[in-house]
Every structure is written in C-alpha cells, then in structure tokens.
Amino acid sequence: MDVTGRESAAAGEGERRLPPNLQASVDRHSRHLAELAANLRAAGIGEDVIDASVRDLVGSYQAELTAAMRVVVQGQDHV
Amino acid sequence: MSELVIDDEDARLAALRRLDVLDTPAEEPFEKIVNLVQTVLGVPMATVTLVDQDRQWFKAHRGLDAQETPRSISFCTHAIRQREPLVVPDALADERFAASPLVTGEPFIRSYAGVPLRTPEGYNVGALCALDTKPRRFSAAELAIMGNLASIVCDELQLRLIAQRDHLTHTLTRRGFVEQAEKEIAKCRRYGRPASLALLDIDHFKSINDTYGHGGGDVVLRQLAEICAANMRPSDAMGRIGGEEFALLMPETGAAEALAAAERFRAIIEAHEFELEGGRLLKVTASFGVAAYTPDLADTTAWLAQTDLALYRAKREGRNRCRLEPAPEERSAA
Structure with a gap:
C-alpha cells in the first residue's frame, strides 16, 4: 500500500470511530466559529482579537469533545 | 434545527432538566463566552441564563453578583417566548420592565439584548444576554455576534447531552x-x-x-x-x-x-x-x-x-x- 492509500485508510478508520452525532456536533461548531469570525471581522474587530477569541473557544470545545468521546467509547464497550 | 415550541412549558422544563446543567459550578467554556460578550459589545454585564420554573439561574455571569433571581422579574422569561433576539433599548420606556426591581434597583439594568438558547428539539431553555446600565441600541452586527455566541453555547450544552446518549438509538447510555x-x-x-x-x-x-x-x-x-x-x-x-x-x-x-x-x-x-x-x-x-x-x-x-x-x-x-x-x-x- 502506498502512503496515500495508508493515509486514506487511516482517515477512513478515524471517520468510522467518530459516531455520527459527535461528527455532526463538530461540523456545527466549526460552522458557528467560522460565522462568528466573519461577523467579528464585519464589526471591525481586529484580527488578533478574532484569532485569540476563536482559539479560546476551540480550546474549550476540544476539551469537552475529548471528554465526550471518552464517555461514548466507554458506553459502546459496555453495550 | 426543529421549529420553536413555545406553549409547552412542561416539555420545555423537561428539556432544561435533561441538560443537567442547573446548579452546577462555573465552567470555562461559558465563562469565556460571557467574557467575549462583555469585551466585544463593551457592556458592563453579560450572562448565560437558564430559565427554570420559578427563577432565572446564571450558568455564567459577568458584572452581576446574583447567581439567580425570581423568574417573574426577569427579562429572559420574555426572551424565551420568541424566536428572534429580545432587544430592549430602554427598560424605563418599556412597560414590561420599567417597574422591575432589576431596573429600579441593583444592578440597574437599562438596556438588554437576549438571544434565546434553543435545544435541537425546539425548546428555548434560556438566553445569552448583554446588559447595560445606560440606554443603548444594539446594532445588527452586534446581534449577529450574539447569535453566533448563543449557537456556540448551545453546541457546548448539546455536546454534553451527546456524551450521555447512545449513538444508535439516541436513548441515554x-x-x-x-x-x-x-x-x-x-x-x-x-x-x-x-x-x-x-x-x-x-x-x-x-x-x-x-x-x-x-x-x-x-x-x-x-x-x-x-x-x-x-x-x-x-x-x-x-x-x-x-x-x-x-x-x-x-x-x-x-x-x-x-x-x-x-x-x-x-x-x-x-x-x-x-x-x-x-x-x-x-x-x-x-x-x-x-x-x-x-x-x-x-x-x-x-x-x-x-x-x-x-x-x-x-x-x-x-x-x-x-x-x-x-x-x-x-x-x-x-
């Protein structure tokens, strides 16, 4: 298998591991962050403030997502 | 997202209870969001408010000392009855709020913008709020930012719910x-x-x-x-x-x-x-x-x-x- 093939196989594996409802949550959150950045920019907020704000929000969501994935995986193991 | 359900208070309260967030300690994601509201809109007060049966309870609050107030005197009890943000440019000129103790006394709220926090089932469980002690017009750009931040609050609440749900049947794990x-x-x-x-x-x-x-x-x-x-x-x-x-x-x-x-x-x-x-x-x-x-x-x-x-x-x-x-x-x- 070439590198590309391995990578896409790994990516496919990753996608299979993320339950659809968590994937939908990630997609929704990404969309909301992108809209927020656009609206902050439109309101004349500086790029460094926008970057810091979005980074901050991504960080806390990521921590919650990791915790949620842990619980979901434990739940699947149990069922 | 589902259509807004307004007239089923029992189901709305059940949706709020399912979130399992009332009376929980302060948490970083929500603290960051009220900080952002305060900074970006330049308001002295900002809250993530949940509207319980007889009270409004603040999951996060900046510029306000109280952790909760009676629902009857709150702005948010009105905000959750509508799809769009509730904007009150001057509370003293609005008969719904002019006599509220929150307006006539501490914290002397004079203007308010509240964006409903809606669950995927369509229940408004609370609002993300920006409050000022002066009369104020909130611009369309500010309300758009509030709308985005309210959606991010809902993402956080929803993520916790997902962690409790079986992904095949959507019942609890x-x-x-x-x-x-x-x-x-x-x-x-x-x-x-x-x-x-x-x-x-x-x-x-x-x-x-x-x-x-x-x-x-x-x-x-x-x-x-x-x-x-x-x-x-x-x-x-x-x-x-x-x-x-x-x-x-x-x-x-x-x-x-x-x-x-x-x-x-x-x-x-x-x-x-x-x-x-x-x-x-x-x-x-x-x-x-x-x-x-x-x-x-x-x-x-x-x-x-x-x-x-x-x-x-x-x-x-x-x-x-x-x-x-x-x-x-x-x-x-x-």
Whole structure:
C-alpha cells in the first residue's frame, strides 16, 4: 500500500470511530466559529482579537469533545 | 434545527432538566463566552441564563453578583417566548420592565439584548444576554455576534447531552441512565415521592440478528427506541443499558401505574410493523419487568436488579408480557 492509500485508510478508520452525532456536533461548531469570525471581522474587530477569541473557544470545545468521546467509547464497550 | 415550541412549558422544563446543567459550578467554556460578550459589545454585564420554573439561574455571569433571581422579574422569561433576539433599548420606556426591581434597583439594568438558547428539539431553555446600565441600541452586527455566541453555547450544552446518549438509538447510555436514576432516588428519598423503573428486553433478538443481519437488528433497536420516545412523558427517561435491553425511568409513578404504562408500551411494540431495508416488514415483541422504588433499595444497581427479577419472570412465563417485582400477590401479603 502506498502512503496515500495508508493515509486514506487511516482517515477512513478515524471517520468510522467518530459516531455520527459527535461528527455532526463538530461540523456545527466549526460552522458557528467560522460565522462568528466573519461577523467579528464585519464589526471591525481586529484580527488578533478574532484569532485569540476563536482559539479560546476551540480550546474549550476540544476539551469537552475529548471528554465526550471518552464517555461514548466507554458506553459502546459496555453495550 | 426543529421549529420553536413555545406553549409547552412542561416539555420545555423537561428539556432544561435533561441538560443537567442547573446548579452546577462555573465552567470555562461559558465563562469565556460571557467574557467575549462583555469585551466585544463593551457592556458592563453579560450572562448565560437558564430559565427554570420559578427563577432565572446564571450558568455564567459577568458584572452581576446574583447567581439567580425570581423568574417573574426577569427579562429572559420574555426572551424565551420568541424566536428572534429580545432587544430592549430602554427598560424605563418599556412597560414590561420599567417597574422591575432589576431596573429600579441593583444592578440597574437599562438596556438588554437576549438571544434565546434553543435545544435541537425546539425548546428555548434560556438566553445569552448583554446588559447595560445606560440606554443603548444594539446594532445588527452586534446581534449577529450574539447569535453566533448563543449557537456556540448551545453546541457546548448539546455536546454534553451527546456524551450521555447512545449513538444508535439516541436513548441515554447506561452511564447516563444510571446518573438520572441516582438523581431520581435522591428525590424519592428527600421528598417521599414515588418513582418506578421498567426494563424492556426484545424477545428473540438473536434470531432477528441471525436472520436479517446486524443491520436489521440495528433498525429494530432504532425504531423501538423511537416509538417508545414518542409515547413517553416528557419527564420520563429511557436508556439503552445492554445490547437489546432498555430501561425506562418513570418519576412520580407508583407500581400499578408503571405496570399499566409498561403494558401500554408492550402493546404498542406488538402492534408496530418494523420496516427493514428494502421495505420488508417485521413483527417484534418485548418483555417488561417493572419495579417501584422502595427505600430499602440502596442504589440504582439494586433497583435495576429488582427490576431484572421481574423481567426474568416475564421471559420465563412466555415472553411478550409485563411483570412486577415484587409480584402483586407478594406485595399484598407483605
């Protein structure tokens, strides 16, 4: 298998591991962050403030997502 | 997102309770969001507010000392009644708020913008709020930013809910269900209220899997969860606690009433035609065990074990039936 093939196989594996409802949550959150950045920019907020704000929000969501994935995986193991 | 549901307060409160966020400590994601509201809009006060039965409770608050206030004097009780943000440029010029103690006294709110926090089922459980002590017009750009931040609050709340949900059936996971049942036990003990538990196990599920594959089994699990959810009360909770085993928690429900409810679910499942891929229809039955909470049950594990005895009897006596533990004759003898 070439590198590309391995990578896409790994990516496919990753996608299979993320339950659809968590994937939908990630997609929704990404969309909301992108809209927020656009609206902050439109309101004349500086790029460094926008970057810091979005980074901050991504960080806390990521921590919650990791915790949620842990619980979901434990739940699947149990069922 | 679902349509806004305004006139079902019981269901709205049940949706709020399911979030399991009331009276929890401050948390970083929500703190960051109120900080952003304060910074970007330049307001002295910002809150993530949840509207409970008789109070508004702040999950995060900046510039306000109180953790909660009566609902009757709140702005947010009005905000949750609408789809769009509630904007009050001058509270003293608005008869709904001019006499509110929050306006005439501390914290002297003079202007308000609240964007409803709506759950995926369509219930406005609270609002993200920006408040000022001066009259103020909130621009369209500011309200758009508030709207984005409110969506991010909802993402955070929803993510916690997902962690409690089984991804196939969207019922609670075993862990999520046990947490709910533990809270119900605490309520029963504290207030002396009744509650009951039902365990539901799909009959001959292995042969469904063997005949129609795991995909067919999954369809049955998903549809069964859907029809139960559609027939539950808003205050009931359902969890998938084993492969083909579900539990139903029924607050404020005694043994006889819970047995009747289980019988109703049993009949609904028996009458339902499960549609598999390719349009093939399948009949399925389920057995139910029911047990009311009694003070001698130490915890959810003991309560589930008691209910499991009833389920075992339902299976042993021929399946597709409901049994109560202790059996009615044993209850009357006791």
